[in-house]
Amino acid sequence: MNISLPDDLRAFADAQVSSHSFASSSEYVRELIRRDRENAVVREAVLEGMRSGEGSEMNADYFRTLRARVNDPS
Incomplete structure (x- = not known):
């Protein structure tokens, strides 16, 4: 896959490679x-939750209550 970028995006990508230690x-x-x-x-999980009904x-x-349920060993 080859990707063509305008000069400003290429410069940004090159800077990200250098500053974040990417190999290429x-x-x-x-x-x-x-x-x-x-x-x-x-995003899909959030949408699924929103479609699941009233919160x-x-x-x-x-x-x-949630902490009590999590911490109760029974």
Whole structure:
């Protein structure tokens, strides 16, 4: 796969490669694609949660009860 970039984007990508210790611009692009894929999974999970129905209020009591459930060994 070959990707053409305008000069300003190429300069930015080159700077990212240098400043973040990527071995090459290809490694940088692979990392961007991995992050985008992970973001897509998170976005889908959020949308699925929104479609699942009415939510509940998440206040201090909610988190106190949740912590108690997590910490109860039974």
